Structure formats: structure tokens, C-alpha cells
Amino acid sequence: MADATTVRDRGAVTAPRSPFGFGWSWLGLVPFFLFSAAFMFLPVSFLVFGSLQDSAGSMTLQNYRDLSRPDIVNAFANSIEISAITAIVGGLFGFLLAYAVILGGLPSFFRTSLMTFSGVASNFAGVPLALAFIFTFGQLGIMTVLLRGIGLDPYQHGFSLYNKVGLEVVYLYFQFPLMVLIIAPAIDGLRRDWREAAENLGASPREYWRRVALPILMPSILGATILLFGNAFGAQATAFQLTGGTIPIVTNVIGAQIRGDVLHNPGLGYAMAMGMVVIMAISISIYTVLQRRSERWLRS
Amino acid sequence: MTFLQLSGVQKRFGDVVAVEDFNLDAAKGEFVSFLGPSGCGKTTTLRMIAGFEQPTAGRITLAGTDITNRPPNQRNVGMVFQSYALFPNMTVAENIAFGLKVRKTPGDRIRKRVEELLALIHLEGRGDRYPWQLSGGQQQRVALARALAIEPQVLLLDEPLSALDAKIRVALRQQIRAIQRQLGITTVYVTHDQEEALSLSDRVVVMSEGRIEQIGAPAAIYNFPATAFVASFVGTLNLIAARVVDAVAGRLAVDGQEIRAGGPIVSARNGDAVSIALRPEAIDLGEGAEGENRLRGPVEDISFLGSIVRIRVKAGDGPTIVSLDTFNDPQLRLPEVGDTVTISFAREAALILEPPAGATPTGTGGAPAAATVSGEDAAIAAG
């Protein structure tokens, strides 16, 4: 995510005047924009056009109307539910973890290893992650067998790796670390003299947290949680490897529609993708706004 | 009656002793400064009064109660931090009201008190601004108001003005002193700027390397420094190497020229090398009055410092250079560089101190040149 550092701009004073108001300097950005256009915007524009076409190629709004089909709505509902739950749980425990290693009085080695591990684990998604959980908590997984041996078969007690809850548990494996990585700099940014000023004015540690630290951290925490939501929403390979598509989520349904499984309708897939883009774009925008606010406070 | 008392306070960090044997009795309503270079322990001592550091030995008493082991949120001392430490998520009014809210003061009392304080710091009507919308000087005033809101028994300020521009610093420090006088609140003010300390305080505690060098009123510290450190840190000072010729008569030799001290020399014997501390403003151009000391030599340099003109004169043939300050009087005819002049000063103006390290007993050749040492140079040298 972009850092919102403000730059003292003295203006592009040396450049000659051009109709764009800031000189010809923007030409230096052309390679970047060209590349993005060729390999990102253009393909994505297919999203838009494709969503307005039916299988014969003529223009139609039917795909968007189809978005209200119960199975499509169900897919969106599933995705939103899974993303929201893993974002909130991931945000909460991720925050606690980050707080524990930074301000909890633990040796600094704990902090560096958690940070390094989080860098790894937040990327450990998709096929390997799903497999790891299957090997451990699947029907024949190591832990399952172990627990069965002592009479505590989790599958008899309602747990299953292959339902929504199981999927959420797996998703948390990259949600926790992501939260830790995002919130750690913010916790670091809590200045020591804010705590001392609060204590000096009579606040107990709990009051300090309630009145000062948590409010200051709240934009960062909210922003990070929203980012986690977007992250989970866009995940695909993990769920597919784990459930084979039995739990319909937006990303997998899009894949199925576009790829050409049984009742494929690429136009519908594109329309769903548009819906997904809208949701993701909203969450990233909210995150950026909150991020700027927290940066301003934490730098003061 | 002592209001704030520190007895035998010591702070150790492992092997490092940051503060050693600190003793202070401050009266109610007194304004005390801790003055010294970076690392001298003044901030550490202040933080011990506030409760953010625990003394490894000694006691701190406030209004008769021993607060040495009290947690910082139960001491009722108000602290103003160097970095202001205003809560960024709260408005100015909310910042000021914070201590009152913690004490569960009723809302209308809080409102009234906040208004009082906003008026006190001349920021009426700005209560709903956020800290990042204010200038540095304004933020510092809010920090002051916030500390005062809880009616603390002691006000502690940790280099509150060091981050501000020079002009604002002067104006703000006078405001702080005026408010302090008006409220009659005992205040401890930490600074490395000796001008601040001298102009604001009732008493100054000069510190160096964790120890108190001298405690006294500003005039006493300036005019009668107890140690070479105090003499060189506070104000500008000539430190002249001299040799005792006749201790009983108080005669000394500076680069072959003879001067006399105000009385017999007790701290050194004939032939010893000593340092003479001499304030630039105590020296005059010209022969001076009867019985005053005179030195004669060529003018090395003349600096125009605004209201003061600083003239550096070589004392005879030797390396010693003496600085004298004279008021910038347009009618005064100043000498040119290279002119030979006579300068004079009263016998009592010369303070005899221990010689600087590295001084040799002989008056020629190996004697170190006199240094005009300003407070900052001493601070840099002291590290």
C-alpha cells in the first residue's frame, strides 16, 4: 500500500510551460503508463466490454441482471461473510500479537522473528497452505489422527476443514501475519511521551489505552482490517485447492464461468468480476483515506 | 518552608551513574532551573520528580509527603514535555481537559476551567483546533495549559522552548514566567540555555556529569561562580593563565605583566600556576581608576555584536588574549586593530580558580593561551 508521505514541493520550476500546467516532466512517466495500459488497463477493459456482451457477442445488460440470481448472490454472500469474519478475527488477534511483541515486554528476538515469519506467512497462501492444513487437520491429517487416538475426534464434534469455518481457519494463516505487518509500524509510532503525558495527568494504563492510544491507533486498525477484507475477498487458489469449488465464492465462480466449465457464461463472469472490482476498489479507497489520517496523527 | 525536597537522590543505569547525590530544597512558589550541558543528568532528575524514573537511592518529598515510590499518575505534578506530547486525536480543548476528565470532573466545571486556561495562554476561541493546525509556540502553550489544568503542586518543564525560533522563545519564556508568578506554583525548569535559566529563575542549579556544581540565585552564580565549570558555562568568561608571585600580597604575573588580586591568595602558593576568571564586561578600555589592575598590549580583533563591542587584546608579549566588552556608544572612539592599548579592571573582578588541565608552572613558552570561553563552547568541550 502506498505511503502517504507529503513532499515539500517547490514546483517543477526548471521545466518549460506546457498545456498541462506542470511542465513536460510528466513525460518521464510515460513508460510506466504505457506498460500499465498495455498489460493492465487493456485486459481489464475487456472486463467492461465482456460484461456487456452475451455469448453471441451482442450488447446486453442481461449479465448484470443475472447478478441477482440466487446462486450468484449466494457466492457474493459467502465471499463477503468469509472475508468479513477473517478480517475481524485476523485484525483482532493480529493486533494483539503485534502489541504483545512490541509493547508487551518480551525479548526483542520475539519481535524480529515474528516480523520475519509474518513476511513469509502472509505469502504462504494458495496451494501449499491448503495442503498444509489438509495434511494436518484433514480427515486423515496428523493432528486429527492424534486427537482421534485420545478420543477427541474433531470431526465428530462438528469441526470440518472443508466447510466455511474450516476455510476461515485456513485463511487466518495469512490474515494474522498481514495484520501484524501493517499495524506494527503504527504501534511503533505511539510515542512514549504520549503515555507519559497521560500518566502525568493522572490516567491509569487502562485509561491511557482507552482515551489516547486506541483512538490514535483506530484509523490504522480499521484501515488494516479493511485491507484484510479485500485480501480475503480476492483469494482464490486456497479455497479451490481446499474445497474444489464446493463452497461457492466469487473468485472461484468467476473462474468457472470464464474458464469454460459446464454452464459457462463468460459475460456473467465478467459482470461478477466488475462487482468484485467495485468492492475491492471501495475497500482500498477507504484504506487509503484511513491510512493518510493515521499517518498524520502518528507523525505529529 | 521547604515544599519540594530531594535528598541524596541518585540514579544509576547499570554501571553508569546518571545522577549522584542530588540535594535540593525548593520553597513554595519558587522557580528553580536545572542548567547544564547535554548528558549532565538534569532531565533524568526531572523525570525522577515526575515519577518516570525511579531513584536508585535517596528520597523525594513533596509538601511533606514522601513520593519517591509513588507511580507517576498519582503525584499531581504537571509536566510539559520538550516535544509537547499533545494528543493528536483530541482538540486543544480536549487536550487541556484530559486531566480533568480522568478525575471525573463534572462537564460544566471542565468547560469553565478550559476557558480560563485558554484565556491564560491567549488562545481564546481556538479550543476546537487540532494540534497539527497550530504553530510550535501555540502547541507549547497548550501543553502548558494542559499541565496547569489539574492544579498541580509542582510544574515541571523539560526544555520546553528548545524546538522554537529564537524570537518566540524569548516571548514565550516571559509568558511562562508571568503565568508562574501569577499562579504562585513551584516550578522546576530544565534547560541548557544559560540565558533562559538566568533570566527566569529565582535559583539556578548548575549541573555537570550528574553532580550539582552550584546552587544559587542567578546573580550569585554569574558573579561568584564556585567552580571553573560554572564560571565557563554561565556567561562568557576570560580564563587567563597566571603565576602566583606573592600569595600573601596577592600578586600574580600574566605574561610578564603584574596584576593584583582583591586580597591574599589562599588556594595557591608562590610559584603555582592558577587560572584567573575575568568577565569581559568587568574590563574597561583605558587607564581606569587608581589602584586598578592594568594590562597593556596590541589590539588583536574587534567584533561588533550589536549593543556590545567586543575587543580582543593581547596582554604583552605572551600568548594571553583578553576579551573585553564595552557598550556600543557611537561617541566612543574605538581603537584600531594593531593599536597598543591599556585595559583595566578592578582587583576584585579577578577570581582565582584552579588552573586548567595541562597548565605548566613556567610563565613562558609552555603556558597555554587564555581562552575566551562562552557557555556553549564549554558545553561542547564538556561533551
Place this chain on the structure above:
Amino acid sequence: MRSWLQLRRRPVKGRTERGRQRARRWASLVFLIGVLYFVVPLIGTFLHSIRTRPDIFLAYRQVFADSKFLEGLRYSFVVGVITIVVSLAIIVPTAYWVRLKVPRLRPVVEFVTLMPFVIPPVVLVFGLIRIYSAKPLALTSTNFGSDLLLVAAYVVLSFPYMYRAVDVGLASMDVRVLTEAAQSLGAGWSRILLRVIFPNLRTSLLSGAFLTLAIVIGEYTIANFLARTQAFGPYLSLLGRNQPYQPAAVSLISFGLTWLAMGMIAFLGRSSRQRVQVAGAR
């Protein structure tokens, strides 16, 4: 004279030694739970990988003997390196230029670099195929062309991480002043970039590079649809469908390699002020 404010105060706990100990106990508990949650699946994977009898390391031996494993690693590694180079070549000058000359366009550039988060990979790859499989380019009909598309897609995917890493790195060094100093000594743009900017961004570049590498090696969807079955992601997926124990071994090996890479970033970045980067997951 005490004011009534002081009389109303009630006793309150401060930051005592006991309070600190309690905080430490809570922190240890939280940390322990975290460690358990993270480590157990890894242990499970490991134990599963040694379930083979009689030779418990059979799975590992098979993996290393399998040419497809090495081929997958090699291919994805090479693609990753090329992706990193291309991405750096585009992003570093862009980030530098934006900071220096056109700060007003910064939000635009940031937004563009965030777009890859918003686009589902499957949509991206389909769009790419549709455009570039048609004449006259017809990239997908050749291996080389498909490889090119793969690199292009991965470069796009790396934008958010690369840009953020470089941006943070540029923020921590005063770009404007360094550039002006170099210019006053007579340096041209390419020299400034090569000799002044790149060397000072060492840590950011490395962290961005390692992240990109991790993403490329683990990526499945795009490689699959571009029929790059020799890439590591499709290899692992296929393995997971066909073999019982080897996938566990491979997962652990790739996890270990990623840990190594991240450890290197942390090690190399320990002395500099540039922060280690955030990753996302799919």
C-alpha cells in the same frame, strides 16, 4: 491550599512493577497461542511428509529426483528474476521521477500501482490472452510469446509491492537534495539513477525483489492459463492431485526457501532505516 480537584481523586493503579509483570504474562500467552497456530500446520506437513515407510524421507528423495521439481524451480526462478529486473527498470525511475518532478501525479501513480490488487488474476490472464492471442501479435501460439506474457503479467502483479518498497526507501533518503548535489557536480540523469539512487535503495530493492520472487514462484492461476505447466505453481498443484506425500515435502521446501529469503532481507536491512515490506496473499 488544596483544590477540591485533588480531594476527589480516587486511588488508581499506576505503572508498577507488578503491572509490568502482568503485562508480560499476557503477552507471553498471546505469543504462545500465535506460535502454536502457525507452527502446528507446518509440523503436520512435515510429519505427513515422512509418513512413507520404510524410508521416511522417501518423499523428499522422490522430489529431488523428480526433474519436474527442479525444472519448476528453475523456470519460475528465472521468470522471477526477469520479472524483478523489468519491474525495477520501470518502477524505480517512475517513483523517483514522481517524487522529484511531478508530485502532483503521485496519487494517480499510487492508484495505478494498487490496481493489481483489485483485479482477479483469472480476469487479468483472460484479458491478456484475448488481446495478445489475436493477430498480428499472436503471442500465445509460441512458447516464447507465452513466456513474455507471463513476465508481463507478473510485472503488473509486482507493482504494488515494488512501488511501495521503493517509495518508502525514497522517502527515507532526501531525494531532492541528493539529486541537486549530484547535478551540481555535473552528473546526468542516468548517472544519478545508477550511482546515487539505486545504491541507496539497496534494502528496499531487495525486499521488493524477494517479495516478487515469492509471488512468482507461488503463483498458479496465470501460469496455468498460459499453459506454462513447467512453472512451479502448476507443478505443485498437479503433484497435490496425484501424489500423497510429495506435495508435503515440496510445500515445506518452498516454505523454507521463502523463510530464507525473508531472513536475508531482515538481515541485510537491519542497519538501515528502510522498513521491511508488507506482502499480500491470494
